[in-house]
Amino acid sequence: GESVGLHLPTLSVQEGDNSIINCAYSNSASDYFIWYKQESGKGPQFIIDIRSNMDKRQGQRVTVLLNKTVKHLSLQIAATQPGDSAVYFCAETGEIATDSWGKFQFGAGTQVVVTP
Amino acid sequence: NAGVTQTPKFQVLKTGQSMTLQCAQDMNHNSMYWYRQDPGMGLRLIYYSASEGTTDKGEVPNGYNVSRLNKREFSLRLESAAPSQTSVYFCASLRIAGVGDTQYFGPGTRLTVL
Numbered sequence: 001g002e003s004v005g006l007h008l009p010t011l012s013v014q015e016g017d018n019s020i021i022n023c024a025y026s027n028s029a030s031d032y033f034i035w036y037k038q039e040s041g042k043g044p045q046f047i048i049d050i051r052s053n054m055d056k057r058q059g060q061r062v063t064v065l066l067n068k069t070v071k072h073l074s075l076q077i078a079a080t081q082p083g084d085s086a087v088y089f090c091a092e093t094g095e096i097a098t099d100s101w102g103k104f105q106f107g108a109g110t111q112v113v114v115t116p
Numbered sequence: 117n118a119g120v121t122q123t124p125k126f127q128v129l130k131t132g133q134s135m136t137l138q139c140a141q142d143m144n145h146n147s148m149y150w151y152r153q154d155p156g157m158g159l160r161l162i163y164y165s166a167s168e169g170t171t172d173k174g175e176v177p178n179g180y181n182v183s184r185l186n187k188r189e190f191s192l193r194l195e196s197a198a199p200s201q202t203s204v205y206f207c208a209s210l211r212i213a214g215v216g217d218t219q220y221f222g223p224g225t226r227l228t229v230l
Binding site for chain 2: 034036041042043044045046049089091102103104105106107108109
């Protein structure tokens with residue numbers, strides 16, 4: 001079946017450096033993608049999203065890039081801070097107004113560890 | 117505005133016992149979801165409700181039932197708990213907006229089945 005997955009299970013980043021977290025997806029019909037941050041003992045928290053008609057979207061210190069040709073999604077965190085230490089998940093869902101809309105599929109997650 | 121709330125936060129059951137996990141959202145969202153998260157893994161969809169009055173199976177529905185009581189509330193029931201259902205359960209609701217669609221999660225229910 002279709003799947004969403006991550007390349008790296010753990011990413012160690014020095015404070016102040018930029019982080020890049022990658023995600024591969026296999027469903028070419030995926031239309032909407034979300035990055036979540038999950039801190040220990042808490043529920044996932046929305047970070048940023050992107051639709052398939054875009055290739056880049058920026059938020060506060062975060063940028064999501066979408067490469068539909070190779071079905072790849074990435075999250076860039078600028079000037080990584082200790083508070084960025086968490087597990088990051090990508091999730092995808094199908095095209096709006098189709099049966100696959102809203103059925104989010106999540107990747108396994110990447111643990112980001114920020115070192116001083 | 118509390119967002120998505122879940123009760124209980126923790127629960128220990130014996131094999132064969134039943135229980136209902138409660139979820140409520142105060143954001144007037146149409147869609148609601150139940151996920152489970154096992155150690156070191158991502159979230160897997162159990163059931164979802166696209167709108168009040170409708171429910172659909174997700175990836176791992178076996179052993180669970182759901183009720184969309186009204187627009188605010190979406191409950192998950194374990195009729196006969198099994199150790200394999202030991203997990204953290206998250207409820208979520210979905211907003212559909214012009215710019216982007218945002219899925220909000222509750223704090224989770226940590227369930228242990230002995």
